[in-house]
Amino acid sequence: MLYNIWMGINIVYEMLLPLLWLVVLLALAWGLTLVLALKRAPKTQWRRSLPITALFGLVAAALTFVFVPILTHAGFSDLYKFIDWMFLIGTALAIGVVVMVATWPGLTWLKKA
Amino acid sequence: MESSQIGRRRLLAGFAATPLAAALAGASASAQAQVSTQAHIVIVGGGTGGIAMSNRLARGLRGARITLIDATERHDYKPGFPMVGGGVWSVDRVLMEPTSHHLPRDINWVKDYVAEFDPTANTVVTRGGQRIRYDFLVVATGLQLNYKAIAGMDEAALGQNGLTSVYASPQSAADTWKLMDTLRRTGGRLVTSVPQTPIRCGGAPVIMAYLFDDQARSAGTRDRVHMHFYTALGTLFGQPDFNRDIQRRFGERDIGFSFRQRLTGIDIGARRATFTAVAEGGGARPAAAGAPAAAAGAPAAATGAPVTATGAPVAATGAQTTVDYDFIHVVPPMSANDSVRNSDLAWKEGPFAGGGWLEVNRETLQHRRFPNVFGIGDINGTPRGKSAATIKGSAPIVAHNLIRVIQNQLPDQQFNGYSSCPLVTRVGSAQLLEIDYDGNLIPSIPFVDPLADSFFAWVMKDRLLKPAYVALLRGRI
Numbered sequence: 001m002l003y004n005i006w007m008g009i010n011i012v013y014e015m016l017l018p019l020l021w022l023v024v025l026l027a028l029a030w031g032l033t034l035v036l037a038l039k040r041a042p043k044t045q046w047r048r049s050l051p052i053t054a055l056f057g058l059v060a061a062a063l064t065f066v067f068v069p070i071l072t073h074a075g076f077s078d079l080y081k082f083i084d085w086m087f088l089i090g091t092a093l094a095i096g097v098v099v100m101v102a103t104w105p106g107l108t109w110l111k112k113a
Numbered sequence: 114m115e116s117s118q119i120g121r122r123r124l125l126a127g128f129a130a131t132p133l134a135a136a137l138a139g140a141s142a143s144a145q146a147q148v149s150t151q152a153h154i155v156i157v158g159g160g161t162g163g164i165a166m167s168n169r170l171a172r173g174l175r176g177a178r179i180t181l182i183d184a185t186e187r188h189d190y191k192p193g194f195p196m197v198g199g200g201v202w203s204v205d206r207v208l209m210e211p212t213s214h215h216l217p218r219d220i221n222w223v224k225d226y227v228a229e230f231d232p233t234a235n236t237v238v239t240r241g242g243q244r245i246r247y248d249f250l251v252v253a254t255g256l257q258l259n260y261k262a263i264a265g266m267d268e269a270a271l272g273q274n275g276l277t278s279v280y281a282s283p284q285s286a287a288d289t290w291k292l293m294d295t296l297r298r299t300g301g302r303l304v305t306s307v308p309q310t311p312i313r314c315g316g317a318p319v320i321m322a323y324l325f326d327d328q329a330r331s332a333g334t335r336d337r338v339h340m341h342f343y344t345a346l347g348t349l350f351g352q353p354d355f356n357r358d359i360q361r362r363f364g365e366r367d368i369g370f371s372f373r374q375r376l377t378g379i380d381i382g383a384r385r386a387t388f389t390a391v392a393e394g395g396g397a398r399p400a401a402a403g404a405p406a407a408a409a410g411a412p413a414a415a416t417g418a419p420v421t422a423t424g425a426p427v428a429a430t431g432a433q434t435t436v437d438y439d440f441i442h443v444v445p446p447m448s449a450n451d452s453v454r455n456s457d458l459a460w461k462e463g464p465f466a467g468g469g470w471l472e473v474n475r476e477t478l479q480h481r482r483f484p485n486v487f488g489i490g491d492i493n494g495t496p497r498g499k500s501a502a503t504i505k506g507s508a509p510i511v512a513h514n515l516i517r518v519i520q521n522q523l524p525d526q527q528f529n530g531y532s533s534c535p536l537v538t539r540v541g542s543a544q545l546l547e548i549d550y551d552g553n554l555i556p557s558i559p560f561v562d563p564l565a566d567s568f569f570a571w572v573m574k575d576r577l578l579k580p581a582y583v584a585l586l587r588g589r590i
Contacts, residue, residue, distance in 0.1 A: 006590065078541040080567070081562070
């Protein structure tokens with residue numbers, strides 16, 4: 001199991017490596033917005049920005065759910081098995097969570113601004 | 114300029130990888146304390162196995178001198194060739210960074226080919242005449258494609274006159290699709306051939322047949338494309354469950370097939386292939402030994418094919434059949450490289466002697482007569498077809514066992530022959546085949562039925578396995 005996780009991390013790492021400059025840029029931007037939000041936004045602001053953040057995550061998850069089959073030359077008719085649906089739903093949820101985490105500080109800070 | 118770019122890339126990659134490595138170092142199969150040694154280790158072959166071993170040994174040994182011998186400076190993603198030939202991928206998806214990009218920093222890279230092995234003197238001789246002594250040797254030469262074993266065949270003619278083969282190069286894979294795309298518009302007779310020798314990526318010929326069929330169906334011209342699959346073997350696939358499944362699918366998809374028919378000649382200009390009937394048993398790959406004969410009730414072969422309804426040849430052994438085609442996909446006979454084949458390292462008797470394959474213990478992958486020699490990948494004279502997954506399974510074991518031998522210990526890890534291939538059944542769907550030496554199905558992912566069509570297996574093939582392959586080259590998985 002640990003080996004499969006290790007392999008999964010390696011796959012994601014290798015997929016992101018060609019876009020490393022973009023990942024670093026986004027990480028820096030995220031860090032900056034996190035610092036700004038932590039410094040300037042009151043704690044209640046984090047909770048108030050959560051619904052819009054969740055909406056962003058939901059939209060990202062929905063788009064992933066729709067577009068992963070298309071981007072892999074496949075369609076929903078190719079999903080027969082439980083594992084296929086779990087894989088697609090899991091991928092969509094993971095992307096949704098990543099988008100939520102990525103946008104939450106920025107949205108909190110923007111709401112304050 | 115190039116080296117500075119590589120250096121920068123490595124620095125960035127290393128920076129990014131550090132937290133990952135630290136977090137899961139214990140989970141990595143390559144996690145192993147460094148062993149100090151002054152030994153000189155020579156790795157012959159800069160393909161998947163050679164590069165992966167270079168990285169693993171560089172990480173596992175301190176003070177060792179590691180030499181890689183191979184003149185090939187470009188590394189292609191060969192598992193993707195069928196995807197290019199089947200019109201799913203563009204050719205750029207199988208082109209990778211130069212070999213130098215994947216090698217460890219301190220390796221001594223001799224850009225030449227080995228012409229001669231002298232294991233008694235612990236020496237290899239390169240084509241350029243350089244004699245290189247070693248303390249330990251890893252043979253990772255891969256295999257050689259013997260197009261010339263087919264009379265009239267000209268590798269340079271691939272991509273013209275309906276002559277194709279995805280095995281030769283990325284360009285030949287791209288040309289395969291170009292000609293297939295033409296055929297599915299015009300219609301015609303499509304022929305594929307499989308030799309009786311062990312081949313690289315044993316699922317590829319079947320994948321090509323499935324993709325040709327699917328692409329013609331997508332174009333709405335399948336009824337105008339007449340497909341026939343000739344194999345020199347007695348089965349369509351070495352693993353019995355998959356063999357039955359492929360026969361069923363071929364029947365359903367109107368892909369005719371003939372057993373024990375070996376492509377022995379080709380008239381490129383006239384688009385005519387000559388098949389010669391192979392004796393029962395004489396056409397069996399060592400990997401497929403013991404596989405059942407064609408199942409009764411298998412679909413009738415296409416009209417005009419020299420087989421019975423069960424797929425058995427009606428022609429006597431040695432009888433020749435000439436087939437006209439508009440498009441042919443040739444899987445060339447394959448063997449060990451001549452340098453290994455002609456050396457004392459090759460099997461001298463038994464089922465692997467004919468191809469000149471490396472005589473290794475199938476569990477430890479240590480040479481049976483020269484304990485300071487190990488083998489990895491296609492060159493090994495072990496059962497079943499090899500794939501990149503075979504190297505994924507065996508590289509940690511070979512590295513571990515070699516390091517033990519360097520320390521004057523006996524190898525203690527055993528390889529079960531793991532091989533894997535997402536067998537693409539059509540665009541958007543694949544089966545996840547994972548087998549061991551004995552042909553047992555050994556699925557590593559729960560809930561995945563190996564024989565079921567799966568979108569997940571397809572996504573693995575289409576998106577996930579190439580990044581995994583790069584991690585394999587780097588010796589991380």
